[in-house]
Amino acid sequence: xxxxxxxIVSGASSGIGEATARGLAAAGFHVxxxxxxxxxxxxxASEIGGTALPLDVTSPSSVAEFVAAAPACRVLVNNAGGxxxxxPVESADEDHWRWMWETxxxxxxxxxxxxxxxxxxxxxxxxxxxxSIAAREVYDRGAGYTSAxxxxxALHRTLRGEHLGQPVRFTEILPGMVETxxxxxxxxxxxxxxDAVYAxxxxxxxxxxxxxxVFAVTRPAHFNIDxxxxxxxxxxxATRLHRE
Ligand code: NAP
Numbered sequence: 248x249x250x251x252x253x254x255i256v257s258g259a260s261s262g263i264g265e266a267t268a269r270g271l272a273a274a275g276f277h278v279x280x281x282x283x284x285x286x287x288x289x290x291x292a293s294e295i296g297g298t299a300l301p302l303d304v305t306s307p308s309s310v311a312e313f314v315a316a317a318p319a320c321r322v323l324v325n326n327a328g329g330x331x332x333x334x335p336v337e338s339a340d341e342d343h344w345r346w347m348w349e350t351x352x353x354x355x356x357x358x359x360x361x362x363x364x365x366x367x368x369x370x371x372x373x374x375x376x377x378x379s380i381a382a383r384e385v386y387d388r389g390a391g392y393t394s395a396x397x398x399x400x401a402l403h404r405t406l407r408g409e410h411l412g413q414p415v416r417f418t419e420i421l422p423g424m425v426e427t428x429x430x431x432x433x434x435x436x437x438x439x440x441x442d443a444v445y446a447x448x449x450x451x452x453x454x455x456x457x458x459x460x461v462f463a464v465t466r467p468a469h470f471n472i473d474x475x476x477x478x479x480x481x482x483x484x485a486t487r488l489h490r491e
Contacts, residue, residue, distance in 0.1 A: 262427030304354025
């Protein structure tokens with residue numbers, strides 16, 4: 248395996264992560280796919296000539312085993328994450344909050360921290376973190392998710408300054424509405440509630456986001472795309488949508 252061409256994608260078993268793994272493989276990378284649903288990872292990896300490895304970003308030992316099994320890395324895509332619930336702060340579910348902070352914030356911290364030496368040693372490392380427009384906006388009943396995404400973004404943007412002068416780039420991807428399993432996870436498998444999120448709107452696809460990631464990581468080494476905000480045409484903000 249040539250470390251120059253290796254990309255690691257967390258949360259590659261569905262949605263944006265899966266599409267990004269496919270896009271990076273098509274762009275010539277050897278992709279290492281991590282997530283908890285290993286059966287899905289294995290099926291995707293076999294189609295794209297990648298490597299599937301179990302990864303639970305909320306578990307320090309799982310992250311350590313994952314990194315030990317995948318020592319090569321030039322590009323890291325911190326994509327694993329999501330939302331649980333949609334409750335006002337006054338009735339916040341602390342288990343949901345813990346899940347969102349562990350997955351989006353501490354998960355990104357753990358994986359990035361473990362891989363930074365390898366990324367820098369590659370001579371042209373690149374960390375892409377998929378946050379959200381929820382990293383810049385707040386909305387009613389969304390504080391668990393928006394606070395986690397704000398924190399994940401602050402962590403990512405801090406790295407940019409801390410590594411100035413070193414051969415590593417940092418790109419934050421901030422999508423608006425993308426149709427994936429995101430809402431199904433948020434609403435605990437309630438398909439009706441999840442479908443209602445996308446009713447009357449043409450959302451972004453996971454592939455739209457993946458193409459943006461591939462664009463960012465295939466720029467020349469001197470060129471750092473700091474952040475890209477992408478939304479469906481029908482979405483002006485987290486709460487303003489035009490529904491047909
Ligand atoms: P998705 O289809 O639910 O994908 C989430 C991915 O994260 C899955 O592959 C899941 O895999 C993985 N994951 C969850 N917990 C994990 C853990 N503990 N360890 C490792 N992997 C874990 O949703 P998505 O929309 O593609 O979400 C990808 C990212 O985009 C998330 O960070 C999300 O917050 C962000 N985002 C989504 C939207 C949207 O509208 N969809 C908008 C802005 C930002 P396993 O369950 O197999 O572990």
